[in-house]
Each structure stands twice: as structure tokens, then as C-alpha cells.
Amino acid sequence: FSDLEPLPQDDGPVPVVRIAYPDGFEEVMSYFRRVVVTGECSQRTLQLSAEVIAHNAANYTAWQYRRRCLEAMHSGSSNAAREQAWREELAFCTARGRENLKNYQVWFHRRSCLARLGSGPEAELEFVAEILRDDSKNYHAWGHRQWVLSSCGGWEGEAAFVEGLLEEDARNNSAWNQRYFLLQHTADLSSLSVAEGEVDFAARFIAAAPGNPSPWNYLRGVVEPLGYSAVPRVRLLCEGLLAGDAASGAGRVAAMSLLVDVLDEGGDPAEQERARSLCDSLEDLDSLREAYWQWRRSRV
């Protein structure tokens, strides 16, 4: 880089939020700043951007500059050479990705590589699965997985994958969300039999841990659009839990809370009276949400 004059950061006469940069940070950034100004796209600037990213993986300009470099460097290349370059870029992304799992840039860059490579979903779904094995609720990883499924397919194995994660941790709400996403894309959510099947699925997890909010939210999400009266087993589930003594604390609150909506739905005066009295009990049982239960009662 001897032909390049570094361009130092100009914070002005009285700098604010001045960071005590670690060794090497400013030098690399000064060269990169110069490159951004000259617009040079070459192997060496690609390498330089990698050094910027090593210092700060959230530098979105450096990630975008890599895409710009690769596009420019391979505008006249053969398809095979282009593909090879983006494949190497994906490998770069994988290496950087493992250290930066909560970073928007690395996941977006990954998507950009994959979109250019146009390969099948298998390897990528496996990559995400591996990330989720360590960090099962990683928001970026789940968003990426949805993108892979939507743009490359691979839906066949998803139900089993999600169920496996739920068996491991029934409180993995991201996995519940993914089950809903899968259903939205592969099943008819307005079908009664689909809804009943999903209620039964959620009920199995509720039986094991009645206080776990994830299956309750899932069940409501599936049934709400159809109306609770269309799926009588929802009411049976709530009444059953409240009649027995298996559920304590949070489980009873969850069952009562859903029962309020079930009873309120039809507009029957006697049922609504019971809904109001459930709200009264919830004010005590779920005292943190006292104000909410008073409001909910007023809406019956």
C-alpha cells in the first residue's frame, strides 16, 4: 500500500464520543478510508476490507465494499470464475460469522453470496442448524433460515427439525414461531382439521409444563382466526386443567386467561359473567397485571 496515502479520521477541532482505539485499528481504517475515496476494487482492497472487518465486524461500509469489489473484479470473468469467487466469499462469511452471530452485516452478506450462487438449500440449512445447536434462539439465524426456505426451498425436513428443538427445550419460542411459519407456507391455516391437529400438538407440551407461555401463544395464534367456538377442544383443555390440580401458578393463569377469551367470544350473558369473575380472580393470581385484568374485564 506504499502508493496509497492514508486518510486519517477527521473528528474536528473538539472531538466527541472519541473511542480509545486498540492498536492497529486507526491505521487500517485510514487506508480503508482512502480506498473508499479512490474507489479502487482489487484483490488488495478486498484484503483490506477483511482487516477492517477483523477490527470491527459491524462496519457495514466494509462489508458492502466487498460486494462492490467482487462485482467489479469479476464483471468480465467467466461464470465459473465468478462462482468460485463468491464461493470463497461465502467461506469468508462462515469464518467471520461464527464470531459475530448477533451482527446484521454478516448475515446480510451471507444472503448476498447465496443469492449469487443459486445453490440448493441443504448445506445452508445445515449451517444454520449448527449455529442453532449452540444458540437456539438466535434471532438472525432464524430469520436467515426463513429466507433460505422461502428462496431455495427445503421445507420437507423443517417440521422434524423444529420438533426436535422443541423436544429439547419446549420453551424455545423461536422454534414455535418457526412451526407457525412452516404451517403458513405449507398448510391451509383456515382448515379446521389443521387447527385441531395444532391444538393437540400444543396441548401435549402444555400438559408437560402448563406454565410455559409458548404453546399457549401458539394455540391462540392458530385458533383465533377461526374463532374459539369452532374448535371446542380449546375450551375442554382449559376447563380440564382448571378442574384438576396438575397446574399451579402460571399454568392456571394461562388457562384462565384463555378461558376469558373463549367465554367472551359468543356474547352469551351467563358465559360473560363467568369471564368477568375469572378476570376478578386473575387480578389476584396475576397481580403484576392487575391493571390489565381490570381493563380486560371492562371489555367483556
Place this chain on the structure above:
Amino acid sequence: MSDADYQRRWQPGVETDARDGGAPSDTTEEQIATEEACQRCIDEICDPELRREAASLLTREHRTYCASGLWRLSAGYASLDASRPWLCYWIVHSLSILGTRIDAAAADAVINFIGRCRDPDCGGFCGGPYPGQMAHLAPTYAAVNTLVTIGTPAAFELIKGAKLGSFLRAMRREDGAFTMHHDGEVDVRGAYCAIAVATLSGEVEATGPWEDTANWILGCQTYEGGVGATPGEEAHGGYTFCGLAALSLLGAAHRLRLPPLVRWLVGRQMAHAGGFQGRTNKLVDSCYSFWQGGAFPLVQSLLQSRGELAPGGAIYNAPALLDYLIVCAQVAQGGLRDKPGKGRDYYHTCYALSGLAVAASASELPGVPEGWVNGVRLINPIFNVVNDKVEAALEHFRAAE
């Protein structure tokens, strides 16, 4: 302080479902560990000898911490080198909530620095001084909020000269969603930053129409009731706030499915220590005091406008939220943290204080010692900037049109 202060119906430290024994997992294990860490804070404060007098809002300490960060930050902040306008906003906004006016020299320095982050070609603001970084919607939002908080003629001049309209138009996608920067990711943050910036700078008409944007955001509401980053993604506090605030500005918040949204929001407040979690079955974190807590004034005013909630009525537990912030999130040396066991940082300080300001504006705060909220300035929850400064900016740019 009298014993009446302890008469609240909700008591911190109640047992939650993680201890029920059903389906133990990583989630229940982490939840129990977090509850224990919070419990230690509660026990310390609620020691029968010390009672609650031991707890107060450490205004002076937070001021000192923020005032020092305005000038210098440790090497740990190098990962935020592409988010420096955010650092300005987090610090300047925190100080303004605490009622601390930054002096004229500091204000000039901040304005001068933000001016250097402007992208003169594309418009908008970058994550640091130009050249070297690209304009990005998030630092643009942070820059505009910082300038509005400072609120001097020079600050308004800078907003006016930042070519925000053309930048926003360039970030807009055909379907109404916004990309965070050229060749960048798309999610609800983009739409929120865009409409917030456009509103504050008087560019709404020039950057519309916004109909598609509203529809796109509505498609991000999930089966749980909250909002995800993009259609299909899990309901999340940060995106829920962005979606709700953006739709409020667009006059379309009433088109959300409100009962599930309200249910999801109130469900994220944690029975153990009163703070909020970001997603179902995740851990409490002070930054959601604003992302979730700040959604309540918006939802409540919507319900009030429809006659479904009494004027001044609230549907969440503001005193409990204050308990979490004062008892569990404050660091004795100043600054606030995500949760007990974590270190302080400027992001959590800003959003914990923002949540505190929201809770402080509740019409009734039974059992809350006055010193917890005295002197805390009211914020406009849509922009997360102190109220009078938002009014001044809106007025300024309306008059300028």
C-alpha cells in the same frame, strides 16, 4: 418514607413458572439463575433494616457517567465505531432525561461532529465522519434525534442541510419497506427510522406516499400479537416498538390486531422483578423497559381515542417496572445495565432511562417513592426525545415549509 410505600399489591420476588418443575431446560435454568441474581438485589434493598430508603435514582452518578462518555470512550466501544451518532444520541438523550442541559461548548462540539458524519452526496448521516462510511438510516435517526434534543438554530440548520428527503427516497423499496443503507438489509427498523426522521424534519409529504409502508409493517405482526423484523419472524420488543411507533406516525396503528398486541405486550412484563423481556421465554433486560414499556403510551392513547380505556388509564405495571430499573438495573458508580451480573453501557443506560421516563409519566404510581421519578423529564415516546424538544422541532420545520 412511610410504611404506606409497601402497600402495593404486587410484590417483587414472586415465584414464576420456571420453578414449577415442568419440562426443565436451558430456558428454565437461565431464568432461575437470573431470578436469583435479581433476588440478591431485592434482598439487599429490602433488608428489613435498610428498607427501601436504600434505593433511589442515582441522578448524580448517571450524569457523571454520561458526561464522561460524551468525550471519551474505552477501547471496548471500537465495535461501535460505525455507530458514533448513536453514542451521541444515547448520551445526550440520557442527560436530557435527567434534566441536565449540556453547556454551549459541548453542544457545539456535538453539532460539529454530527455535521462531519453527513454524506454530502447521498444525503443522510453515516456511522462516523465522512468519507470512509456510507449513509445509513440508523445513524441518520440517531443524528436527527441528537440534533433535535440539542434544539439550537445551528442544530436545525444541520438537519435542514442533510438532504434527508433524497436519502429517504433512495432507501425506499418498491413494496414500501426501507433498506437500512444502499445494498443493505430490510426490516421494520428501516421503516421506523425513515418515518421518524421524515416527520421531525418536515419531509413527510416529500418522501411519501406511505400507504405501502404501513401495509408492509402490518404484515410483520405475528400470531403472538407482537411484531417481528420482517413478515414471518418472531415477535420481538424492538421491532414491535418500531412497528407500532411507525404506524402511529402513519395514522395506521388502529389497523394492527389490537387485543393480541396488548396481550403480548403485558405478557412480556416479568412477574419476578418487574422488568420486561424482549420475546416470549427470554430473560429480562432493561433496554426493553423502553422498547416494550414505550409501546404502552402509544397503545393506551389508541384505546383511549376509541373510548376503550378511561383517560389516564394504564394497562401495565409502571411501579413494578420502576422497581426493576431502580433496584436491579442501576450500577452504584453510575450508568445502568441489562441485568444484574452484566456491566453498564451507554445503550442500556439510554433505554433504561427512557423506560424510566415513560413509567414516570404514568398518571398514578402507588407506592413509588417520589425521589425515584422527581426531576425526570417527560419524553415523547414515538421519537424517544424529550417532549418540549420534539414540539420545538415540529414547530420549527412546520414554519419553515
